[in-house]
Amino acid sequence: MAADALLEVRNLSVRFATGDGPVYAVNDLDLEVRRGEVLGMVGESGSGKSQTWLAVMGLLAKNGRAEGSVCLGGKEILNLPQRALTRLRGDRMAMIFQDPMTAMNPFLTVGRQMTEVLEWHRHLSRREARARCVAALESVHISDAARRLSMYPHEFSGGMRQRVMIATALLTEPELLICDEPTTALDVTVQAQILALLDELRQRFGTAIVLVTHDLGVIAQLADRVTVMYAGRQVEQAEVHSLYGAYRHPYTEGLLRSVPRLDEPRSARLATIPGRPPDLASRPAGCPFEPRCAYVTEICRQQMPPLVSVGDAHLRACHYDGALGRLEPDA
Amino acid sequence: MIRLVLRRLLVAIPTLLVIITLSFFLLRAAPGGPFTEARRLPPQVLANVERMYHLNEPVWDQYGRYLTHILRGDFGPSYVYRSTTVNALIEQGLPVDLTIGGFALGLALLIGMPLGMLAALRQNHAWDYVSMAGAMAGISVPNFVVAPLLILLLAVKAHWLPAGSWSNGAPDHMVLPVVTLALPLIAYVARLMRGSMVEVLNSPFIRTARAKGLPERTVILRHALRPALMPLISFLGPAVVNTLTGSIVVEEIFGLPGIGRFFVDGALNRDYTLVMGVTILYAMLIIAFNLIADVLYGVLDPRVRQQ
Numbered sequence: 018m019a020a021d022a023l024l025e026v027r028n029l030s031v032r033f034a035t036g037d038g039p040v041y042a043v044n045d046l047d048l049e050v051r052r053g054e055v056l057g058m059v060g061e062s063g064s065g066k067s068q069t070w071l072a073v074m075g076l077l078a079k080n081g082r083a084e085g086s087v088c089l090g091g092k093e094i095l096n097l098p099q100r101a102l103t104r105l106r107g108d109r110m111a112m113i114f115q116d117p118m119t120a121m122n123p124f125l126t127v128g129r130q131m132t133e134v135l136e137w138h139r140h141l142s143r144r145e146a147r148a149r150c151v152a153a154l155e156s157v158h159i160s161d162a163a164r165r166l167s168m169y170p171h172e173f174s175g176g177m178r179q180r181v182m183i184a185t186a187l188l189t190e191p192e193l194l195i196c197d198e199p200t201t202a203l204d205v206t207v208q209a210q211i212l213a214l215l216d217e218l219r220q221r222f223g224t225a226i227v228l229v230t231h232d233l234g235v236i237a238q239l240a241d242r243v244t245v246m247y248a249g250r251q252v253e254q255a256e257v258h259s260l261y262g263a264y265r266h267p268y269t270e271g272l273l274r275s276v277p278r279l280d281e282p283r284s285a286r287l288a289t290i291p292g293r294p295p296d297l298a299s300r301p302a303g304c305p306f307e308p309r310c311a312y313v314t315e316i317c318r319q320q321m322p323p324l325v326s327v328g329d330a331h332l333r334a335c336h337y338d339g340a341l342g343r344l345e346p347d348a
Numbered sequence: 349m350i351r352l353v354l355r356r357l358l359v360a361i362p363t364l365l366v367i368i369t370l371s372f373f374l375l376r377a378a379p380g381g382p383f384t385e386a387r388r389l390p391p392q393v394l395a396n397v398e399r400m401y402h403l404n405e406p407v408w409d410q411y412g413r414y415l416t417h418i419l420r421g422d423f424g425p426s427y428v429y430r431s432t433t434v435n436a437l438i439e440q441g442l443p444v445d446l447t448i449g450g451f452a453l454g455l456a457l458l459i460g461m462p463l464g465m466l467a468a469l470r471q472n473h474a475w476d477y478v479s480m481a482g483a484m485a486g487i488s489v490p491n492f493v494v495a496p497l498l499i500l501l502l503a504v505k506a507h508w509l510p511a512g513s514w515s516n517g518a519p520d521h522m523v524l525p526v527v528t529l530a531l532p533l534i535a536y537v538a539r540l541m542r543g544s545m546v547e548v549l550n551s552p553f554i555r556t557a558r559a560k561g562l563p564e565r566t567v568i569l570r571h572a573l574r575p576a577l578m579p580l581i582s583f584l585g586p587a588v589v590n591t592l593t594g595s596i597v598v599e600e601i602f603g604l605p606g607i608g609r610f611f612v613d614g615a616l617n618r619d620y621t622l623v624m625g626v627t628i629l630y631a632m633l634i635i636a637f638n639l640i641a642d643v644l645y646g647v648l649d650p651r652v653r654q655q
Binding site: 074076079099100102103104105106107108111112114116119120121122123124125126133134137138169171172182185 | 558571
């Protein structure tokens with residue numbers, strides 16, 4: 018365990034009670050976020066990546082339950098009572114969401130939605146808070162900040178709103194900023210600007226950033242380390258360059274091979290992963306990726322592969338020991 | 349905002365004209381007339397009476413005459429309540445309806461809104477089920493059942509309140525009619541409030557507010573309440589008018605001198621001017637309160653305000 022761990026997640030499970038029985042969204046998750054690093058979490062829809070961080074923030078839907086342990090700076094924060102959570106959230110850790118169009122309250126001015134954070138966490142007066150908010154907007158490169166504070170979210174573009182969300186999240190200089198698909202709803206040029214902004218702010222404030230996305234390109238741009246989620250489990254975790262250069266899990270291979278590349282002829286077909294992700298209501302004994310895996314062996318059907326070290330800060334959960342690279346583009 | 353109001357007022361003019369025209373000709377198309385009652389008038393008398401009210405003229409002339417009178421704010425004489433005008437009848441009845449309806453509406457908001465909010469916050473808990481079942485009952489039981497029950501229990505048996513009559517608006521005489529009118533309204537308001545609150549509480553910006561660490565009280569009052577009121581406002585526009593005008597049954601049961609009675613009697617007696625007057629009044633109320641609802645929308649929602 019790294020000494021500079023800011024957030025330690027141990028054995029985290031998230032499950033939802035539904036009319037058709039429990040759904041296991043996250044299973045036995047172990048990871049840590051170090052101070053000042055960018056941890057990328059990648060996976061497809063329903064892989065549990067968002068629910069992991071909603072659980073950390075204590076923001077699970079009412080029918081969701083989290084078990085295990087989450088420590089922020091050495092203190093247990095999972096399932097804290099609401100009152101304690103309100104002191105922690107938005108102060109020491111903050112979260113921004115996918116769609117900046119709906120993540121801001123359309124009925125309140127941008128200024129009101131920013132100042133309330135400082136009024137609550139820092140007990141500043143509205144006027145003092147306003148001055149700090151102007152500075153925060155300027156730090157995310159929004160010009161004419163003082164005037165924009167009295168505007169409403171619908172008067173901002175999507176990219177601007179996400180900047181406002183980031184500025185709001187950073188008002189209290191949190192140690193941890195969780196970004197759940199921060200650029201997914203934005204167009205590509207705006208996406209690049211937001212990523213550059215996150216990188217800049219990380220360097221300026223030393224904030225640790227968690228970047229949840231299904232976009233491997235986003236991870237490659239910003240993350241120091243990556244963890245790959247599949248069916249509510251971590252299947253691989255590594256430094257970003259060793260993941261892209263020497264992935265060790267068949268699912269990661271599938272993900273990387275399904276990204277279009279500029280250095281291949283345009284006629285080349287993209288690889289796809291056959292089949293569909295498993296139903297999270299059932300819990301098979303074996304590896305959840307087994308039905309779709311090109312390297313499947315007998316043991317895969319019987320035993321869940323544990324997440325083990327395969328050298329140099331590289332973890333993976335797979336029984337297969339041979340060489341990868343068998344995955345061919347669709348004929 | 350001002351332009352919106354002006355535009356809506358302008359649109360109201362043709363709307364009213366259509367309503368006036370339609371009801372004018374529909375009324376005349378109905379068989380019978382104001383003076384073809386059970387007891388036949390001698391032909392000579394009937395002719396005289398019809399001439400007095402210009403009913404012997406071609407219908408287009410009558411229509412034109414009526415329009416010019418309305419423009420002067422004159423709804424004409426009542427054909428059935430002799431020796432009084434429609435204006436006088438409205439002036440006499442409307443305050444009763446406004447008082448009863450206004451109190452009922454206030455009561456409904458005062459009780460229904462918190463009820464619905466609490467149900468939303470305790471979603472799927474006992475309180476939610478109890479209050480929503482109660483609301484369903486409030487909507488389902490018609491007021492001609494509620495009113496006699498209330499009279500029986502609180503007036504006849506317990507002698508706490510008078511059973512009826514207006515008594516120049518004495519407060520104790522108002523309690524039962526107001527409660528009768530308010531019960532279904534409370535139920536509607538509570539259900540609407542619960543539904544919209546539940547929806548708003550599931551919206552992404554509420555999650556953002558919680559992620560900012562705001563205490564639940566602030567999340568509800570500052571972030572959720574105002575958006576949750578919007579469906580209520582669109583309901584209240586027509587509901588206010590319904591309450592003010594649709595209290596005919598309640599007026600009848602409690603013997604209140606409101607307008608509803610005139611509307612029904614007027615229609616049965618082919619009292620053309622009276623029915624027309626009340627119809628126009630109702631139409632204007634509907635237009636006015638829908639406009640008020642739109643203005644409130646703008647006051648609450650900056651996106652509407654700036655359109």
